[in-house]
Amino acid sequence: MASTKVKAIVIRSSNVKDKDKLLHIYSLEQGKMLVSMRGVRGEKAKLKSAKEIFCFGEFIIENTKNTNIVTSVSIIDNFYDLSKNIDKYYEACAILDIIDKVVQEPDPQLFIIIIKALKALCYDDVKKFYVIDKFLLDIFSAMGCNFITERCSSCGATLGSRYLNLDIGELVCPACKTLSSVAVSDACYSVLRILSSTPYDKLTTLKFGGMGEAQAFNLLSKNYEWRTGYSMINLI
Ligand SMILES: [Zn+2]
DSSP, X not given: OEEEEEXXXXXXXXEETTTEXXXXXXXXXXXXEEEEETTTTSTTOTTGGGXXXXXXXXXXXXXXXXXXXXXXXXXXXXXXGGGGOHHHHHHHHHHHHHHHHHOOSOOHHHHHHHHHHHXXXXXXXOOTTHHHHHHHHHHHHHTXXXXXXXXXXXXXXXXXXXXXXXXXXXXXXGGGOOTTEEEEOHHHHHHXXXXXXXXXXXXXXXXXXXXXXXXXXXXXXXXXXXXXXXXXXXXX
């Protein structure tokens, strides 16, 4: 039997049979994988703490003909403290939901971003939505859409007033805006620019206030829905 070792995080888990679990994990080495854990819902199961979402660790997986069975997990972090704050928990769930829906292939840079985003939510006192906003900016960047730019993506003119062209997910000038473009206020753009350039472990230093931060989350959610066809999970 071949076995594989991957560093991965559990993004979705469901009960199967009497005591088994089916896990969707996102791994550094192989991207998304479907694996099963045998007998793991039993009281004395040795892997039971590794069966829940957010569990991040080194998984040893035995590859049989039809299934990938987890035989051992060395947990690095299970982000347990997320469960103590409902706002942070839902924001972290939104990150897993995005990975579940729109990412398939391995992406080492994105993998590191996911862990950093979850750490910021779990251990730092970051204002609501700042982590998910920054994470969405990173996801759009991974999709090839550059949100933070001083130039119109259609004509190259320097941007004074900005519009987000939802068809392409990039900023355009007033002359290039289309029917599916929405205005991006200066306050909103400033929030996005600062979030984009601030590392996850420094987000705790930011406090914007005002309309800019509410507009930023609304704009990013709308762009996510247009880019992917999925809604953001309800975070309010
Ligand atoms: Zn233009």
